[in-house]
Amino acid sequence: MLFNSFHFLVFFPVVTLIYFLLPHRFRWLHLLAASCVFYMAFIPAYILILFFTIVIDYYAGIMISGSEGKRRKMFLLLSIAANVLVLAVFKYYNFFIENVNVLLDTLELKRYDLPYLNIILPIGLSFHTFQAMSYTIEVYRKKFPPERHFGYYALYVMFYPQLVAGPIERPQNVLPQLHTYHQYDHSRMLSGLRLMLWGLFKKVVIADRIGMMADSVYNNLDQHTGFAYVVATVCFGIQIYCDFSGYSDIAIGSARTMGIDLMVNFKRPYFASTISEFWRRWHISLSTWFRDYVYIALGGNRVSNIKRNFNLFFVFLISGFWHGASWNFVIWGALHGFFLITGNFFQSRFPFLKQRNFVNILLTFLLANFAWIFFRATAFDDAMQVVRGLFSVHVNGNYFSLVNDDFKGNITYMGLPLWKFALTLLLIPMLFIADWFIEKGYVISFDRQPVVLRWSVYYILIIAILLLGVFETNQFIYFQF
Amino acid sequence: MMKWPSVKLCLLFWAILFAVLFIMGEIIDLGVRKSNYSHYYKINLLANKRADPEIAVFGSSVGEVGIDPRVIENITGKRTYNYSIDGTRFLQYRGLVKELNESSASCKLVIFTETFFSLTKVDQLTEADRYMAHIRNNSIYESLYDVQPELAWKLKYIPFYKFVVMKHPYYKASILGLKSWIKNILPDDSLKGYTPKYRTWETGLDSINKSSKPVTIILDSITIEKYRLTIRELKHKGRKVLIIIPPVHKDGLALLPNLDVLRKALSSFEEEGVYFRDYSVNGISEDKSYFYNNSHLNDAGAKKFSGLLAGDINKLLREGGQ
Numbered sequence A: 001m002l003f004n005s006f007h008f009l010v011f012f013p014v015v016t017l018i019y020f021l022l023p024h025r026f027r028w029l030h031l032l033a034a035s036c037v038f039y040m041a042f043i044p045a046y047i048l049i050l051f052f053t054i055v056i057d058y059y060a061g062i063m064i065s066g067s068e069g070k071r072r073k074m075f076l077l078l079s080i081a082a083n084v085l086v087l088a089v090f091k092y093y094n095f096f097i098e099n100v101n102v103l104l105d106t107l108e109l110k111r112y113d114l115p116y117l118n119i120i121l122p123i124g125l126s127f128h129t130f131q132a133m134s135y136t137i138e139v140y141r142k143k144f145p146p147e148r149h150f151g152y153y154a155l156y157v158m159f160y161p162q163l164v165a166g167p168i169e170r171p172q173n174v175l176p177q178l179h180t181y182h183q184y185d186h187s188r189m190l191s192g193l194r195l196m197l198w199g200l201f202k203k204v205v206i207a208d209r210i211g212m213m214a215d216s217v218y219n220n221l222d223q224h225t226g227f228a229y230v231v232a233t234v235c236f237g238i239q240i241y242c243d244f245s246g247y248s249d250i251a252i253g254s255a256r257t258m259g260i261d262l263m264v265n266f267k268r269p270y271f272a273s274t275i276s277e278f279w280r281r282w283h284i285s286l287s288t289w290f291r292d293y294v295y296i297a298l299g300g301n302r303v304s305n306i307k308r309n310f311n312l313f314f315v316f317l318i319s320g321f322w323h324g325a326s327w328n329f330v331i332w333g334a335l336h337g338f339f340l341i342t343g344n345f346f347q348s349r350f351p352f353l354k355q356r357n358f359v360n361i362l363l364t365f366l367l368a369n370f371a372w373i374f375f376r377a378t379a380f381d382d383a384m385q386v387v388r389g390l391f392s393v394h395v396n397g398n399y400f401s402l403v404n405d406d407f408k409g410n411i412t413y414m415g416l417p418l419w420k421f422a423l424t425l426l427l428i429p430m431l432f433i434a435d436w437f438i439e440k441g442y443v444i445s446f447d448r449q450p451v452v453l454r455w456s457v458y459y460i461l462i463i464a465i466l467l468l469g470v471f472e473t474n475q476f477i478y479f480q481f
Numbered sequence B: 001m002m003k004w005p006s007v008k009l010c011l012l013f014w015a016i017l018f019a020v021l022f023i024m025g026e027i028i029d030l031g032v033r034k035s036n037y038s039h040y041y042k043i044n045l046l047a048n049k050r051a052d053p054e055i056a057v058f059g060s061s062v063g064e065v066g067i068d069p070r071v072i073e074n075i076t077g078k079r080t081y082n083y084s085i086d087g088t089r090f091l092q093y094r095g096l097v098k099e100l101n102e103s104s105a106s107c108k109l110v111i112f113t114e115t116f117f118s119l120t121k122v123d124q125l126t127e128a129d130r131y132m133a134h135i136r137n138n139s140i141y142e143s144l145y146d147v148q149p150e151l152a153w154k155l156k157y158i159p160f161y162k163f164v165v166m167k168h169p170y171y172k173a174s175i176l177g178l179k180s181w182i183k184n185i186l187p188d189d190s191l192k193g194y195t196p197k198y199r200t201w202e203t204g205l206d207s208i209n210k211s212s213k214p215v216t217i218i219l220d221s222i223t224i225e226k227y228r229l230t231i232r233e234l235k236h237k238g239r240k241v242l243i244i245i246p247p248v249h250k251d252g253l254a255l256l257p258n259l260d261v262l263r264k265a266l267s268s269f270e271e272e273g274v275y276f277r278d279y280s281v282n283g284i285s286e287d288k289s290y291f292y293n294n295s296h297l298n299d300a301g302a303k304k305f306s307g308l309l310a311g312d313i314n315k316l317l318r319e320g321g322q
Helices: A005-019 A024-040 A044-064 A070-106 A125-140 A149-156 A171-179 A184-218 A226-257 A274-279 A282-297 A307-321 A327-349 A360-378 A380-389 A418-439 A445-450 A449-469 B002-032 B039-045 B063-067 B068-078 B090-103 B138-149 B147-159 B170-181 B206-211 B221-236 B260-271 B299-319
Strands: A403-405 A412-414 B056-057 B080-082 B109-113 B238-247 B275-278
Touching: A005 A226, A024 A044, A024 A149, A024 A307, A024 B260, A044 A070, A044 A125, A044 A149, A044 A274, A125 A149, A125 A171, A125 A282, A125 A307, A149 A171, A184 A226, A184 A449, A184 B090, A184 B260, A226 A418, A226 B221, A274 A327, A274 A360, A282 A307, A282 B056, A327 A360, A327 B090, A360 A380, A360 B238, A380 A418, A380 A445, A380 B080, A403 B260, A412 A418, A445 B080, A449 B002, B002 B170, B039 B090, B056 B068, B056 B090, B063 B109, B063 B299, B068 B080, B068 B299, B090 B109, B090 B170, B109 B260, B109 B299, B138 B275, B221 B238, B221 B260, B238 B299, B275 B299
Parallel strands: B056 B080, B056 B109, B109 B238, B238 B275
Antiparallel strands: A403 A412
């Protein structure tokens, strides 16, 4: 079920209302059933995959806590292997086969094509497998006792707000909250709804509208040139931020209405002044997952500089691979790793490079956006075409020209009619102004503003969503991961 | 628990929102219903029961760009209007035909302009927002429901759902409609629903045709039954019905190897007392200068074809003693 669908508009109030009407002892069952309905709205049969990992990890948690030494480690490895196996089969198998086929062909050893699996990637697979793994790792590290109640454990993995695109939660944060009785709290309800409203606005008004501009260029690269590539790439940077942070806001907001706090996933990443700060603000639940379970496991900061840089680069490589089974994602991860390591190197020698100022923020923004080229392009050749063409001049001789003719001979701006183009461009400064307000903490004092002002803002957002929103089966980009 | 003042505030918040959206929606819809803009005007004429030509033409873009009512009027002397709407198949515009049938006093002949996809299965509405202002009209609602039940139902019964379906042309139609309503601006209806295309054969189309795979026409029995029902309703009111397949360029015909399936289905309606004329293979079909693509006539082609059609209409009306 999509957060920006009519079904969710019915689902959410019904589930929340029943949640508060039910006695505490039945709430887990209600939320679990609701989460199943939510997940099965995509491809119902795939719930069996989820069930498979839930059962394995549930028992693995109990076995880990009841064992010591090698046996303990064995159960952890078993749990991780089961999760990785699911990921390998459903997400990476075809990528692996494709590359083996290419390799065999290159070496002239190919007798026949190795078969591909004709399957659709289960939605949010990487998110819930990572969340499940964080549970068994935490139990193994004795930071969290195993959950004995199967229903609560299943709910921890399946809790609908964060099931398909995170935040990738930790058991310490969520499981105790699921066990706790939450009374209806009006201020939490308001705060949750407000966050959902803002998230939905970011998704359907900003992300999906700006996405049209990015799509019109990236889907027709030959028809565009340098400056259009730059604008389309920046648009994609804004799109993916609004799309994913919008999803996270709706997820956090909907959980908050029921009294459950999920972790913050985004903190205005485009205000970061270094790449390392960018990653402390972007997809925080994933970057901290890699930090806690991979980077620290590799030695963290307690190793030599060279080893540390190697580890950082490795973590970013696999982070790229986590996003998708494609070399483009790996390159995207590698670019971030490279930016981070070189950034650390230069910042240690020239401290002004890590000062918080407009130039450093702009530089970080441009670097992050350059990397997005590989994330957005559907193939490596397309990404290289964009990179090579970034400074190519438009056919009319003006680098900054964005004008093109469509197939009917009408003048378009990056493939869009003028009104759509202008509206889309207006949304970019609007987003940054809104984020600046949030960054400066003015939103906290928003609650103390007169009711007329607050309601006016809500009404404007709702009406803007209805009138300017794009509602044409746009999935959230991160669902594919 | 929630305190009473909070409940009251909550109710007030939603009441204001509801009122604002309701008023906004009604004003936008009113503007569209008064609009003289583009296809909205044709739909308004029919849904507001202001359509009363002697000859009415229905169809998709093939009809819209291929039949010039002024030519037919000149030759037959009968008031003619082209109600064809681009991208729209029979199932979707069926409600409009029904509206005409119920309200028109003068209509003697209804022409259906058919193309290869006319009787095929369709499960998605084309530009649903064009019809939205008249969703409470039963005939229109039913025809939309036949194509995409869920969307039609939501548009009719879920408050404010229409806002998520509205597109830019809807707002434009509304603004222009309100403006012309307030200032009492009369529509420029000189083209009588015809959309002339002053274009030549599209560049690159030849190579596209060469690489295109033939289209197999698969007819939909439900659509055929609805078609038959509509014909019977028209006949019941004493109106003549003429079904035509307009000229298709020979390159386009080559991509429709089983067009005979459509011809047979349409000619089977002659049992109901309707006329069927197939112009798909015709002198016009040989000449690219009359087309801008495989199945769409340009203005020169439309003029030539409309003359030819008008001649046949005259014969047909004489046959019936009109």
